[in-house]
Amino acid sequence: MNKKNAKAVRYNKWGYIFLMPFILVYMVFQFVPMVTTIYNSFFENYKAGLTQVGPNFVGLGNYQKLFESGDLWIYAKNTLVIWVMCFIPQIFLSLLLGAWFSDVQLKLKGSRFFKTVIYLPNLIMASAFAMLFFTLFSDGGPINSLLMQIGFIDTPYKFLSNTGSARGIIAFLNCLMWFGNTTILLMAGMMGIDTSLFEAAEVDGATSGQIFFKITLPLLRPILVYVLVTSLLGGLQLFDVPQILTNGTGDPVRSTMTMIMYLNRHLFSKNYGMAGALSVVLFIITAILSLVVFKVTGNDKRKG
């Protein structure tokens, strides 16, 4: 009896040892920063020029300041609006491409090539991509001169000075960068569906539209939820594209200022207190949104 127990313990040990690297990395790079962020958010701690102010304990003072101005909700709304503008076309495009690529009957030529091509934008650095679009859509940039030459407009359209077009460009850029990734995820999900189901449906005389909506979509649900959640979390952290595109100002009138850009502005003055408070609020918002999405879409009771 005793001997047996000792052996079991020995095996368990390896489990813990193999877990160690992850736990270590998680503790150092995730858990400790999170705790210190929460701790920092209760202090007044910033740099005024070259003099360090604080850290002085101010309790919930930073949170009060954050919510008093009410700006946080404007930036949260901006972030969500841009995310929705990016996600809806993206999911349509990805579903369509995924369905085409995974359908063996279509006998698409060069599908491997196109699968690579649609993923390529994601390999470019977001800031480089944003810089490119900044130049393309500047008041005297190529897009404007093109539109003027074909007689579509008379005077340059200020793409980056209008709320709709500025948000649109950011959403378009993000969509372009991420639809390949989403397509590949959805495609993997679609290829995991038992082909006999499709065949059976075809034998029963279902149209391809019916097959897509009645078979593919319902069975794809877990993957769709995963895509939705990861995209939402990514969307909430939207930063690099609008930051570069608007030079950190969030112009016009801060309508493209996302929450992380706001956070970044505080970090410029090494304002760890306010930045910490903002991060904690962001953490809570993210947690709530993820939970809501899981509850609404993930918990499929019909199965149980």
Next chain:
Amino acid sequence: MRKRFLSALLVFSMAAAALAGCGSEDKDKGSSDSTSKGASSENNSSGTVSDGGKVLNIYCWNEEFKSRVTDYFPGYKKKDATSGTIGDVTVKWNITPNENNAYQDNLDAALQKQESASADEKVDVFLVEADYALKYVNSEFAAPLADLGVNDSDLSEQYQYTKDVVTDSNGVLKGTSWQAAPGVLFYNREAAKEVLGSDDPAKVQEYVKDWETFGETAETMKKAGYKIMSTANDSYRVYSNNVSSKWVEDGKINIDDNIMKWVDDSKKLVDAKYTGAYDMWSDDWKKGFYPEGKVFCYFGPAWLVNFSMAADTEGSIGNKGGWGATEGPQGFYWGGTWICAAAGSDNSGLIKDIMLQLTANADIMKAISEGTDDFVNNQPVMEEMAESKYSSKILGGQNPLGIYCNGVKDLSLSNVTGYDLGCTEEFQHAMKNYFEGNATKEEALDQFYKAVVEKYPDLTY
């Protein structure tokens, strides 16, 4: 038990090895340095400087100072793009762009580590602009020039305002500059001939002598297809240098009446499509450097036309000598670069040498002015050259030094603060929204206040 201990030890050492790589190198360096010349780095905290260091670290935001040292400092040998040597001292250039306070943030971080940094890593020289000179001058991080052995008598030929900028609240001089930056109006000679009938500076001045006339000329220019300025921000400095109050008064953000006058005047110009609302330094702003850009004038000091307006590029107006200079509606200054010695530096002798050669040696300064068209910080040299046959190629053979000399006399920097750069940047960003009609004046001002408080949390409004 022993085995468990052993495996835990193994895992731990593995993790430790993975994490430790970054820190060890500096420590070794530090210890070897402190043994060789520990004496020099011991008592630096008092703000004094010492001599005998082997590495001169220079912090700046563009290539300007580097090219001055390369071309005019006797004995400087270029090694590669970011380093060179003077005698047996290695010169290391640490260049960070200015925008969004990036240069200052980088410099601040380096200065704050000054005491613990090893001798070769210490900041020795850093450059500052008028917009934020006071922030450093009033701190203990900039060493008094007297500590380096540079005396007031050495700098007696410099313009007084360039010394005022870098004098701290106790009257101690902490920096020196090779240039003065009185601003003028640079106009496109081609456009002046075509629209105003003459490109003679005195005649053109008649059309831009005050803001009202300037606005009328803008109308004439628009009819001829020219923009009066590239962007409304071009004239910002002319207004902001003629203010009667500071950006920050008693910890509160304050907007001077003259700056609000800039907002109102500019709004009119933008609404009438006489000019754009682009950011300074953007591609759209730079279009006017070329004839196709159809821009009548830019406001700026000597360094703008010489250093920043694409004069080296084939086809630009400057390349063909197509600019002219005249006083414009009001006198102003813009920028200027000051050399400061960092407290704790171990190269005091060399720094003194650089300062004296570049900012007080009349021969070298004359060579700088002739070679780069810069307006150098030496009154007798400039006045002599204003009368001479010196002519600027970029300005089509005009000798602009007389105009600069006139402008520099009235310069006053009594209203500068350490917050000016951030305030100026954010004010222009915010007002862009007002000019383009995306926000009312109140909304734009509100945005400005918010942005400044984010940048400088110690201020209120």
